[in-house]
Amino acid sequence: MAIQQFKFFCLITSIVIYIIIITTLRAPGINKSVPKPWGPPRICPVHFSEQTITPLNNTKHLLVSAYMDQRVNGLDIRIIGIFRRDSIQPLHCFFCCVDHLSRTRIPATILQHSDNFGFPFVTTDVMCQIPQNCKATHVTLLPQSEKVISPEQIWLPIRNQKTNGKEKRKLQFNFTVCISNLFGDYNNVLQFAQTLEMYRLLGVDRVVIYNTSCSPDLSRLLQSYSQEGFVEMVPWPIDQHLNPSRGWLHSKHGGDLHYFGQLTTLNECIYRSMDRSRYVLLNDIDEIIMPYQHNGLMPLMNMLKQQHPNVGCF
Numbered sequence: 001m002a003i004q005q006f007k008f009f010c011l012i013t014s015i016v017i018y019i020i021i022i023t024t025l026r027a028p029g030i031n032k033s034v035p036k037p038w039g040p041p042r043i044c045p046v047h048f049s050e051q052t053i054t055p056l057n058n059t060k061h062l063l064v065s066a067y068m069d070q071r072v073n074g075l076d077i078r079i080i081g082i083f084r085r086d087s088i089q090p091l092h093c094f095f096c097c098v099d100h101l102s103r104t105r106i107p108a109t110i111l112q113h114s115d116n117f118g119f120p121f122v123t124t125d126v127m128c129q130i131p132q133n134c135k136a137t138h139v140t141l142l143p144q145s146e147k148v149i150s151p152e153q154i155w156l157p158i159r160n161q162k163t164n165g166k167e168k169r170k171l172q173f174n175f176t177v178c179i180s181n182l183f184g185d186y187n188n189v190l191q192f193a194q195t196l197e198m199y200r201l202l203g204v205d206r207v208v209i210y211n212t213s214c215s216p217d218l219s220r221l222l223q224s225y226s227q228e229g230f231v232e233m234v235p236w237p238i239d240q241h242l243n244p245s246r247g248w249l250h251s252k253h254g255g256d257l258h259y260f261g262q263l264t265t266l267n268e269c270i271y272r273s274m275d276r277s278r279y280v281l282l283n284d285i286d287e288i289i290m291p292y293q294h295n296g297l298m299p300l301m302n303m304l305k306q307q308h309p310n311v312g313c314f
């Protein structure tokens with residue numbers, strides 16, 4: 001049943017097209033060629049999360065990553081998290097700006113995903129507006145009841161920052177494949193090698209894999225692909241924070257979270273790829289999308305794009 005549900009999810013196997021809106025909003029001339037420093041500015045507190053999963057202090061929630069996402073007016077930052085549904089409280093965003101720590105409390109919009117399958121934890125997007133006069137670099141959340149940012153507070157770097165808009169950013173990849181979660185002692189090394197090589201032949205440039213655990217043999221294979229740059233391993237130690245379910249339905253399989261947090265990782269992968277990949281493919285390692293009239297995915301997409309100019313998701 002779990003497999004079936006998973007397959008169903010994967011059947012919708014979506015090729016998501018990102019129409020990247022590369023805007024040149026910034027006034028030209030200012031800070032011209034200085035790339036934004038990625039490291040934490042001195043002025044802000046010192047604790048920056050380097051984990052994929054960061055517990056949010058004084059709550060039961062987990063934060064995953066923060067992305068610039070200015071497609072909707074008034075919502076600038078999307079923080080992807082895993083929230084406990086029965087303990088959701090009002091939250092405020094705080095921002096670390098390039099040259100100062102903003103003291104403005106920004107009320108957060110908390111959007112729980114509808115797919116919770118009865119589990120106590122659910123994928124959640126927290127949206128916040130950036131305060132005025134702030135070139136935001138890092139963000140953190142505090143429950144409304146807390147007024148002061150503790151020096152121990154953990155901050156998330158904001159990814160997908162628009163660089164100075166002049167030269168159009170070139171997309172690094174045509175195709176990214178997102179493989180959700182590796183867990184258990186998964187050990188089908190040959191299947192992985194076969195699928196990865198097939199993806200490569202079809203024109204995939206990057207495969208992102210969320211790794212909770214795998215067998216030593218598979219780990220060696222993935223390490224060598226990741227040294228080469230074809231595979232991007234994202235640590236996903238969800239089992240250190242929750243009791244993740246191996247199944248898809250809480251009433252049947254128990255546990256805290258649907259399928260090791262698969263919906264969270266797939267969402268995370270989409271935003272991770274947004275600024276750098278033309279197409280994103282969500283599918284399982286035992287599935288290959290095989291064009292039968294084209295010799296690769298790119299020619300297939302070129303045809304589909306012509307046939308359906310207004311479609312972004314197949």
Ligand SMILES: *[C@@H]1O[C@H](CO)[C@@H](O)[C@H](O)[C@H]1NC(C)=O
Binds near residue numbers: 058
């Ligand atoms: C968590 O909150 C407690 C109480 O406010 C504080 O003492 C502690 O330093 C905080 N830890 C982090 C990591 O923010």
Ligand SMILES: *[C@@H]1O[C@H](CO)[C@@H](O)[C@H](O)[C@H]1NC(C)=O
Binds near residue numbers: 171172174205298
């Ligand atoms: C993407 O595909 C086009 C052909 O459609 C090719 O010219 C280009 O080099 C590819 N880009 C990358 C990053 O592979």
Ligand SMILES: *[C@@H]1O[C@H](CO)[C@@H](O)[C@H](O)[C@H]1NC(C)=O
Binds near residue numbers: 218220222
């Ligand atoms: C996958 O995760 C396990 C458990 O954290 C780790 O031991 C292993 O090195 C990881 N493998 C890769 C290729 O990242």
